[in-house]
Amino acid sequence: MVEPATDTKSAAKVVPLLKDELDIVIPTIRNLDFLEMWRPFFEPYHLIIVQDGDPSKIIKVPEGFDYELYNRNDINKILGPKASCISFKDSACRCFGYMVSKKKYIFTIDDDCFVAKDPSGKAINALEQHIKNILSPSTPFFFNTLYDPYRDGADFVRGYPFSLREGVPTAVSHGLWLNIPDYDAPTQLVKPLERNTRYVDAVLTIPKGTLFPMCGMNLCFDRDLIGPAMYFGLMGDGQPIGRYDDMWAGWCTKVICDHLGLGVKTGLPYIYHSKASNPFVNLKKEYKGIFWQEEIIPFFQAATLSKDCTTVQKCYIELSKQVKEKLGKVDPYFDKLADAMVTWIEAWDELNPSGASAKATNGKA
């Protein structure tokens, strides 16, 4: 059995890295009691809470946290007609938080995620590990068998080209989950009792050209480097699909990171994922995705972006055209999604005008 940390108050005093450069984005429909366990680690940071569902409901946030909260009315007011690109009744709405942030880094976490313990029993400061991951380079061009060569006690092994040892900037740090694994509905149904108890003490770069299933439960990224690609798509209310929001963002992000020479890391840190969602409900949300992903993944595996795509925005718009052209045949949903991708970028640039112009002219954040 694996248990969450139950006493984090006694955790060693935290030095809050990047305190003024990172926002924590939390999508929720309930009171945020889960923050109590995270207090020693999150309290120094600013939170952006994206309230999903009924906007008249009051979400309670434990005292002492610095936060801004947006409900659906706020989203509609801020984005006007462009609010159509933000999902409703689905945690995909979290990406609105990425858009309104003014910080360089985002950490996003689900409200059913608690503090995990490492094998020695110590409470894991997930955010600190994400920051370490993202502040050290990635190595997408050649695999290092001792995993992240920039970690203490590791390095590049014999046979690793010296010209590649500087690495590339890390855009994404994808963390994992102890206890309830992130399985699809069919696997949940088949293995209802399976728990992830294996603590793998590794961080590694996902190689260039390789796609992965990005989970949005415990995720950190550099907004300046990749933010506009972190669109969680159209899910939930009025849409034929759910639970593919983070997957969609992950596929788009990886293709764009590969094109722009940016890195994506996965592995540590772990959070403790407390409760399995209902597999029957999940199956209903997922089942079209289970078919579609058989077409979507080859599409992204084959996707190439032209040389003119020198900014994330340009890459994303180019990708939206390819989605419309190639995936539109799979289902009309992808036509709508492709349009929403464009709306998302328009909304992003409206809310982030300096970034938009800087990126358009310099090709660099």
Added chain:
Amino acid sequence: MVEPATDTKSAAKVVPLLKDELDIVIPTIRNLDFLEMWRPFFEPYHLIIVQDGDPSKIIKVPEGFDYELYNRNDINKILGPKASCISFKDSACRCFGYMVSKKKYIFTIDDDCFVAKDPSGKAINALEQHIKNILSPSTPFFFNTLYDPYRDGADFVRGYPFSLREGVPTAVSHGLWLNIPDYDAPTQLVKPLERNTRYVDAVLTIPKGTLFPMCGMNLCFDRDLIGPAMYFGLMGDGQPIGRYDDMWAGWCTKVICDHLGLGVKTGLPYIYHSKASNPFVNLKKEYKGIFWQEEIIPFFQAATLSKDCTTVQKCYIELSKQVKEKLGKVDPYFDKLADAMVTWIEAWDELNPSGASAKATNGKA
């Protein structure tokens, strides 16, 4: 500090998996006292010892082991003029053992490798883990964030295409090393005291299209699937380079596995690597390789094999031509190496006539 297991006699009685289908290949210049610690794990298996250096020297093998031993005189006698493709005064000579084996699987280990302990203090049966790795499929086409989905307690995560969940046959299992890491001479010189103490409880497939630095210290492979690609090149006596034998085999093997749809896994098991080789001696052996690998790796990254290459032998011959054509410009050494690659395949087919013809006609082992 990390320590080797010092009492393996009390290890639980081993069920020797694949006892009659696997040979253990050990290159050596000294008495094989190191086998004492491996006795409970290796004694049921057949050993192929490739004696390097002075053939008149008597190598002592602890009692009770079943082995055949080949020294340079034996190699010359068996291969005749083709013996030129087998390196002398370099552990690259081990690949002669792969060639004379009649078994489906090979495990090869260096004689300075001892039994490591897992975090609970238990002696690790490295061979058993390799066999588990190689008997379960690989997943080269899409990354699974919980690593090897076929291990107990793991599976494919949400978003993993169902059509890819059968995986592909695993051709290679690459194990790691605690204590002395496998660093090149410059890294050894810079970090003389660095020890690998991190036990990463993971096995993973190296994605298709990604190269890795394959170390020959603790390696298992399926001879039927990939044997003829496991040529350790021309190193040591009379050659301008050393310590790139396993790297060369790894690059060729990975390109061919990718072409043939076979998998390569890395991670567990760990062995305990006891002593660092002399970094000054290593630098002398490696320094040309340090330049050359900057050209060799892009060469292998770009290498593609034609559709006619339906067997490992055909792939390897095709690769040898490309080596001659593209790397011959880097140094005349690669001309010689390309010729040796052809000689190696000729010798392999001579010693393995059924495999050679089966492969030539059916395209399958």
